[in-house]
Amino acid sequence: MIIGDIADGLTRQVERAGGMVSGAFFEPVIRLGVTGLSRAGKTVFITSLVANIMNRARMGGLRAAGDGSIRAAYLQPQPDDTLPRFDYETHLAALTGPTPHWPESTRAISELRLSLRVQPTGLIAGMRGARNVHLDIVDYPGEWLLDLGLMEKDYASWAEDTLARIADRPQAAEYLALLSTTDPDAKLDEPQAQKLAAAFTRYLVQAREDGYSDCTPGRFLLPGDLAGSPVLTFAPLPRGHDARGSLGREFARRFEAYKREVVKPFFRDHFARLDRQVVLVDALGAIHAGPRAVEDMRRAMGDILGAFRPGRNNFLSQILRGRRVERILFAATKADHLHHSQHARLTAIMEALLADARRRADYAGARTAAMSIAALRATTEDRVSHGGAELDVVRGVLLETGKRAAFHPGLLPEDPAHLLVPAREGAEGWLGEDYAIMRFAPQPMSLKPGEGPPHIRLDRAAEFLFGDRL
Numbered sequence: 001m002i003i004g005d006i007a008d009g010l011t012r013q014v015e016r017a018g019g020m021v022s023g024a025f026f027e028p029v030i031r032l033g034v035t036g037l038s039r040a041g042k043t044v045f046i047t048s049l050v051a052n053i054m055n056r057a058r059m060g061g062l063r064a065a066g067d068g069s070i071r072a073a074y075l076q077p078q079p080d081d082t083l084p085r086f087d088y089e090t091h092l093a094a095l096t097g098p099t100p101h102w103p104e105s106t107r108a109i110s111e112l113r114l115s116l117r118v119q120p121t122g123l124i125a126g127m128r129g130a131r132n133v134h135l136d137i138v139d140y141p142g143e144w145l146l147d148l149g150l151m152e153k154d155y156a157s158w159a160e161d162t163l164a165r166i167a168d169r170p171q172a173a174e175y176l177a178l179l180s181t182t183d184p185d186a187k188l189d190e191p192q193a194q195k196l197a198a199a200f201t202r203y204l205v206q207a208r209e210d211g212y213s214d215c216t217p218g219r220f221l222l223p224g225d226l227a228g229s230p231v232l233t234f235a236p237l238p239r240g241h242d243a244r245g246s247l248g249r250e251f252a253r254r255f256e257a258y259k260r261e262v263v264k265p266f267f268r269d270h271f272a273r274l275d276r277q278v279v280l281v282d283a284l285g286a287i288h289a290g291p292r293a294v295e296d297m298r299r300a301m302g303d304i305l306g307a308f309r310p311g312r313n314n315f316l317s318q319i320l321r322g323r324r325v326e327r328i329l330f331a332a333t334k335a336d337h338l339h340h341s342q343h344a345r346l347t348a349i350m351e352a353l354l355a356d357a358r359r360r361a362d363y364a365g366a367r368t369a370a371m372s373i374a375a376l377r378a379t380t381e382d383r384v385s386h387g388g389a390e391l392d393v394v395r396g397v398l399l400e401t402g403k404r405a406a407f408h409p410g411l412l413p414e415d416p417a418h419l420l421v422p423a424r425e426g427a428e429g430w431l432g433e434d435y436a437i438m439r440f441a442p443q444p445m446s447l448k449p450g451e452g453p454p455h456i457r458l459d460r461a462a463e464f465l466f467g468d469r470l
């Protein structure tokens with residue numbers, strides 16, 4: 001064990017003791033992590049969740065909202081001075097303004113504190129007075145979670161593994177061509193280093209777009225304010241002689257710096273402090289993209305769940321010190337693309353994927369659940385006659401053309417295995433059914449007093465995630 005890790009561990013223990021004291025005697029804090037790969041729906045989820053907790057008329061499924069225990073909800077300055085604040089007001093204005101549009105997506109970590117004034121109702125009302133509960137919502141890219149696997153690797157083994165994996169991927173052709181003219185023992189030349197890093201980053205972006213989830217280093221995909229800095233200017237090279245001043249030696253040094261300065265602070269300062277976690281998954285998008293994307297989603301869910309498994313990783317065990325996330329929700333987003341008659345099938349698919357992820361990650365401990373939700377409902381439901389049959393559809397305004405359309409995305413199977421088995425067996429396409437996807441624009445809203453934006457099961461998601469603490 002290195003000294004830095006012992007010191008980190010001690011700091012965390014002291015912090016935890018502090019956290020528990022303030023939790024028990026003063027005002028409890030729930031730290032809720034919101035993650036998911038890019039475009040999964042994190043920004044829309046947080047914006048709509050906060051708006052719907054401030055205006056609770058559509059939140060009957062969150063017990064404390066339904067029975068009136070939540071007396072007030074208001075935004076407060078967040079506790080972490082160095083984290084960007086989640087830009088709630090701008091995102092809400094985008095969604096609910098006179099010409100609604102989707103907000104800018106998550107690019108980096110951000111935080112928002114929502115404080116609730118809670119007064120229990122019913123029998124225990126007289127016994128317990130009103131108290132404040134703080135919900136600290138931490139939004140971070142799912143891509144960053146996948147970096148956990150790097151902590152136990154050195155540069156040479158990471159580079160070797162990576163080069164073996166990408167050897168026959170067409171997305172990596174440009175990088176591999178550049179590599180064939182690169183000598184790891186040559187003297188470090190910064191423009192050459194930048195060229196390699198840029199070509200490797202282009203590979204990662206393309207691979208991610210084509211559905212691969214083994215795209216590390218994750219910060220190369222969403223660099224935030226580290227773009228162009230030396231910690232992000234390296235790439236995998238074949239093993240060299242590790243000569244002083246060589247390209248290979250400098251890349252190995254930068255890889256260690258990446259672990260130390262980028263990956264470790266994120267896990268130690270943010271990830272290790274979460275109490276509850278929601279992982280958003282664009283399952284309909286993956287089903288539309290085909291069996292390969294579904295199989296990739298299955299693997300990614302296992303990898304993500306593995307990151308929450310205490311004891312899986314030495315580094316993580318040291319910073320967690322027995323602390324663990326208590327509840328994890330995997331939610332399929334954008335369920336408003338489906339008529340409600342199909343929601344149970346989407347949920348069944350998520351449940352099957354979650355059961356598989358738990359098995360593969362050998363996961364025990366936190367309560368987990370799977371759901372299908374829409375943080376912001378952009379459609380209405382209808383039934384139309386089509387070729388002599390009645391068809392359940394959703395209607396909305398298409399994002400691309402601005403035209404109104406009725407949409408039937410294809411019938412999900414009752415048995416999830418009908419999708420998951422072909423995906424696992426590497427099928428090229430789905431048999432029998434075509435799954436379409438369309439992007440709908442958010443609709444103008446006329447909200448009554450007390451109402452938040454329309455959603456599907458956001459209240460149930462909230463109840464699972466933190467309802468027990470209110």
Ligand code: GDP
Nearest residue numbers: 038039040041042043044102105106374375376
């Ligand atoms: P992030 O990258 O995880 O922050 O993803 P966003 O929250 O920005 O969502 C990405 C895109 O997914 C949005 O621009 C919308 O097009 C779509 N989207 C997200 N949530 C919903 C939803 O509840 N319903 C619908 N119809 N589309 C959604």
